[in-house]
Amino acid sequence: MRAALLTGWRAPLEIADIPDPGCPADGVVLRVLACGICRSDWHVWTGNDPVALPHVPGHEYCGVVEEVGPQVTGWKSGDRVIAPFILACGSCPDCRQGHQTICANQALPGFTRPGAFAERIAVPHADANIARLPEGMEPALAAALGCRVTTAWQALTDRAALAPGEWLAVHGGGGVGLSALLLARALGARVVVVDVVPEKLAYARQLGADAVVNAAETDAAEAVREITGGGAHVAIEALGIAATTVAAINSLRKLGRMVQIGMPAGEHLHMKLPMDAVYAGQLALYGTRGMPGWRYPSLFNLIEGGHVDLTPL
Amino acid sequence: MRAALLTGWRAPLEIADIPDPGCPADGVVLRVLACGICRSDWHVWTGNDPVALPHVPGHEYCGVVEEVGPQVTGWKSGDRVIAPFILACGSCPDCRQGHQTICANQALPGFTRPGAFAERIAVPHADANIARLPEGMEPALAAALGCRVTTAWQALTDRAALAPGEWLAVHGGGGVGLSALLLARALGARVVVVDVVPEKLAYARQLGADAVVNAAETDAAEAVREITGGGAHVAIEALGIAATTVAAINSLRKLGRMVQIGMPAGEHLHMKLPMDAVYAGQLALYGTRGMPGWRYPSLFNLIEGGHVDLTPL
């Protein structure tokens, strides 16, 4: 089959003919319908997140089942499906509780195994992870959900349990931030978006943000507290940067909840945080990463119900 | 002041001059801006829910603070406010936990004390119950929230914890049923409305119902299970009738939750229910009544955020 190959750091991908993937006993082979791209792919491309070369990137994909492993019970040839970027094992104690994102035996196509910038992709642990695409949904839209929409969905509905009528402060107006904006609006929250780029803020406004704050021009935390009448109920940090995390914490009202969506890297692995504010404000800080595959149906039902238009992403 | 007086069961209300209400030490006197009317008023009018005559009905009201009792700390003359129909005492153990709707010492204007079909109303326990109206909100809209919208809000967001992307089945397309429809859509759920009156179903469609079921023509529970792909996650019973309650229970998927909003009366005080289905389906049934006053801000924030238009009610 034809695939896009990474053969050296920061080198252009090469289109090459490589062998078709074999079908895992507990997995499926998909004919790829669409594959998205995100910042994580860039980390692979630069070698920051090192992989074995040559490598097929691509972790945001959907496709049609072409082959089915003998242990798979839930899928058959012809099914249109999507998979989360974390392919959990499905049988460890964590998976059995529904906590697939912390599975110790997870497979990561596009990172630790060949991804979806190819005609076909092998997806192990199919029963544990993949989900059926709604009938009318375009593959391009499904792939565009990528890891950003699913991660935001998990952060808002599982980790922070954002409630309708609450205020959300989104710190960082990139892909995951705008995903959080759109989803939060769809579930009845009010949203203020913080960034330093005027164009991003204008776009956030256009997508329905109740308010925007330019952190280059004002104290973002104070501005959010002012707009929300005392502080946001929930804040999202979408960059993985210490200063933004501090601002997110300080933008909360008492008993507020902050979710760290941005992956800390480099000098930001460890962050100096205002624990006096966490203590006195009785705040909650949550880490989050990925989304279990079983949560796709609720997200698809939201989309099919016409609650959110994700095409702007 | 002038007030509308009920002087006999099913008699037309008389407009009369009665003394202005005194101000409770822990309460306020409001100049009434608007007062709604609902089925509970009808029960008072017919004598089904007997009150001492002559009586001033009216439990769905908003107004402007005119007098403030000496113990009140949170309100001052001129404030535009609304109150839930249950005025909790504010100091019993239940009230202190935020469970004002089960307060054993609750006051009920329009039922156990003079209501708001009058120029002025005395509202005891002001600090414990009343809420500020958002600046731009019309009094008529606020009063129209009445007990139906607040009861639906409590049922969906507190009792059933309806989640975005879930299916809600509303059994009974009257005022509280349509309130549940509009609120559920605003928080990202999909909604099927069940009734026996085609006009009500058509109106529900117009207000955004994903589907409607005519219970006079089909097995409602089966139809809901079909539409929702196995059963609703949450069902609302809005009539207080045994047959509807049974249908609501049977319309659920396994682990589904049903909320009894309709007040059981007469022969429906006790209902014969399919406990085999409750057991085998591991269902949950919840009773609900009213809404604590402290939950108005989340409802108002939903409205101010443009998530729901309640003018059709």
Next chain:
Amino acid sequence: MRAALLTGWRAPLEIADIPDPGCPADGVVLRVLACGICRSDWHVWTGNDPVALPHVPGHEYCGVVEEVGPQVTGWKSGDRVIAPFILACGSCPDCRQGHQTICANQALPGFTRPGAFAERIAVPHADANIARLPEGMEPALAAALGCRVTTAWQALTDRAALAPGEWLAVHGGGGVGLSALLLARALGARVVVVDVVPEKLAYARQLGADAVVNAAETDAAEAVREITGGGAHVAIEALGIAATTVAAINSLRKLGRMVQIGMPAGEHLHMKLPMDAVYAGQLALYGTRGMPGWRYPSLFNLIEGGHVDLTPL
């Protein structure tokens, strides 16, 4: 192998030689170490819960892994394990969320397939259901957990979320009722046990009940409300009988929760319940059945921590 065979309703079990079970591809074969017995076995024996004859009963067992199917990843020969009576498929959407007890494809040894009154038992879907026995735990104790302890554990900690310092009313002092008593005490609750047999009540006292009520001599619901200062926070119905269910509901304080553990049968499939009390008291009624296998570790940790002595059961 030798097994105990049911060959006719209410006939004595026959010890017979039958072929060893084959090993399921996704399962294991266990050498049975111990097998408990409960009221459900009695329903099988009488033919009330009809099975295909001849039949090997036994659904409360533990054993040592002797054979391992090729698809199994988590278990190896020699492991000492236990299984819940519901063997969920492990790959349907419900299983993936951790809701194994509502799996539509569940296998039921001792009911729909050969049970554990035998030297060996085949256990399908091993990765999805079985759990490791703690090292020091006697097989006889593990088997004695049976379905009663696990069901009570799920009812109290998952369905009712019984909190430390709350009052639990157990209606029915049989095996599952006493299990609920012991577990509730272990998690810091106070417990009142209701029954009509003085010996059972005396035994409940001995096992740590804070109070007991003889329902043959007094109005049980009223007595519980008196003892608990207004009503129990949580009630368990352990018999599947309408009158007991009504008493359980009426023994609750406002916002109280009732769990139906007893399986409704015969005339009790449908029960006439005080929905006025459910409505006005804002009660919650929960159905429950079984326990997902992944919850064994928390139960074992409770036992290993010395919090509860289950040998009296």
Next chain:
Amino acid sequence: MRAALLTGWRAPLEIADIPDPGCPADGVVLRVLACGICRSDWHVWTGNDPVALPHVPGHEYCGVVEEVGPQVTGWKSGDRVIAPFILACGSCPDCRQGHQTICANQALPGFTRPGAFAERIAVPHADANIARLPEGMEPALAAALGCRVTTAWQALTDRAALAPGEWLAVHGGGGVGLSALLLARALGARVVVVDVVPEKLAYARQLGADAVVNAAETDAAEAVREITGGGAHVAIEALGIAATTVAAINSLRKLGRMVQIGMPAGEHLHMKLPMDAVYAGQLALYGTRGMPGWRYPSLFNLIEGGHVDLTPL
């Protein structure tokens, strides 16, 4: 009346005659039965937590109601009561939701107003805060609950929602740490206590700790992960120190929860924390401070039920 007066930093308290306190309109005057003492008193004494001199310390007290303000509805002369150290206003939106510990108008006897090292104390906002002592409970024991037991109770049962069968790691074996140990055991958890003082660890063992770790001799986080089979479900930081907080975070399993009970001070107001671990492990960090007065009954019910003996504290 006679009272113990602080007249200078680090000076011995002087016994003096001062005027009896007046009774607040919404409060009571108590005759003090017992008053505890804790580290917070020491901060007052040294001037680290500066108060206006002369000052009557004492924030951990119980007493008998002697005078009742005209606005108080729930208490009468002769009642034996206890109060949390935070006296919330009772009428702000936070108080109305049951979130008295974040009340913006809180009164703090022993800090911002005269405390209980005196024959009498005035307790404002009585209806909103005080709780009845169980009949048999010794005043000395009640006062000894102090802020440490109530704070630990709130941290474990509200913030972390510690479940029976889970592992708790207590980092810091002082008063609040040992309170957490005793309470956690009473609710069915297993507990490992970490400290650097062998005597404290030995005492923790004696009080029922499942395991202890000497952080001076070993990597505490690693030891906890080893003992608990992968990490604690919940960790408590009881010192307010960065290094301990880091160890608490690193002692958690994935999806684990850490509660910051220790008040950060001085150089520890801001702490450098491993946000990579928070992100990758999907951890939760909670701040906590105090306990709402309405939670006393559950704590007292635990004690009256014989679940915990707090006399060792």
